[in-house]
Amino acid sequence: AQSVTQPDIHITVSEGASLELRCNYSYGATPYLFWYVQSPGQGLQLLLKYFSGDTLVQGIKGFEAEFKRSQSSFNLRKPSVHWSDAAEYFCAVGVHDTGNQFYFGTGTSLTVIP
């Protein structure tokens, strides 16, 4: 069965510091991987996605993520965090099955301190 694990429930970083959010997945075939961001009271916005090819993918708002097949990981990174990055971040796996199933992690809440 497919599953997504985000081991960090909450992370606090200082503005300007670097950020890494962890994501591990369990899936038998080549996964489609996503990171979404959710601001308070809002829907989920796609940050970036990996389907194939270059394992380092660039997204919006200066985020990037690296797919490591050997570690079953897809960690999200940002070199310098801005106060506006405070939000909930979700990692997801897409499975091309009946209807393109998407499986989400439990999320990581990011707090940015001045």
Added chain:
Amino acid sequence: NAGVTQTPKFRILKIGQSMTLQCAQDMNHNYMYWYRQDPGMGLKLIYYSVGAGITDKGEVPNGYNVSRSTTEDFPLRLELAAPSQTSVYFCATSRRAQNTEAFFGQGTRLTVV
């Protein structure tokens, strides 16, 4: 384009009442989904549809029903609301393709008291 539109944004129901959460999309996507989001639990799939007239259960379908009479609309029906259905509900869509993401509405926050 509006994308994925959910109505209402907020609703308070009494135990035992019924209601329908509306979801409409203008993206011409074949696939549509309903998720619920609870604190610390991520998103759980309630129901999904691969096209008009076709629906199927997700992980947590109990207490809900759906229909898909058109490509654009995918309403979620709650019969006999229970406190356990207090949650934030998200409608999402995707294209009928392998390498595609899900597109989300803004959500409906439902409280059952």
